[in-house]
């Protein structure tokens with residue numbers, strides 16, 4: 466691997482080790498900063514802006530007290546790789562590796578490309594959680610470096626997609642079709658959001674797209690939760706979802722069965 470690859474700089478806001486929800490096996494998740502969408506339910510609101518921010522959060526040594534934490538830092542591929550490689554024995558035993566998440570990695574394509582290249586050259590399996598909301602040329606530039614694309618398909622209706630995320634879905638769906646046509650390994654992931662996409666008809670439409678049009682074998686449905694609420698407070702932002710409850714187990718089972726009726730294998734959770 467060339468020195469230039471190691472020294473490519475990018476902006477991240479977190480690295481989480483030992484994740485079992487974002488791709489196969491045990492994984493290290495690298496969270497890149499910046500996203501073009503503004504989903505109302507986003508549980509990582511600190512990921513959205515490119516700017517480095519500060520967020521109030523409980524002081525671990527005195528939970529009643531708040532401390533201000535800086536969100537985001539500029540780093541290099543080499544620095545991240547050092548952390549990633551610490552867990553290589555776990556990846557090997559579990560079939561895991563590294564997952565780029567965010568935010569949206571496609572907002573930093575040169576950094577994502579260098580990081581994926583470095584992982585590949587060090588024998589680390591790669592996955593990318595993505596909205597695919599970018600020019601096809603950007604997606605294509607990473608295609609050969611990603612073992613598994615975890616693709617968020619949030620809604621088949623473009624206007625409703627725009628209302629809840631600020632962006633229409635045509636580019637996303639076109640990129641998903643193009644990736645499938647190129648034989649990329651993809652798993653569709655759907656956040657199940659009350660008032661947005663939690664009806665059988667809406668989930669069935671996404672599952673049909675994934676199974677019949679994209680030819681995929683697997684999808685995941687992820688129940689909405691309010692775990693990001695405190696982050697909005699810490700950022701001084703209003704929580705856009707109000708008091709909406711999470712879908713209960715029976716609702717998620719119903720929706721899973723609706724998706725599975727298309728022929729696709731559908732799991733609840735990551």
Ligand code: SF4
Nearest residue numbers: 500502503504507568
């Ligand atoms: S695409 Fe993901 S990171 Fe971006 S706003 Fe939506 S939920 Fe948040």
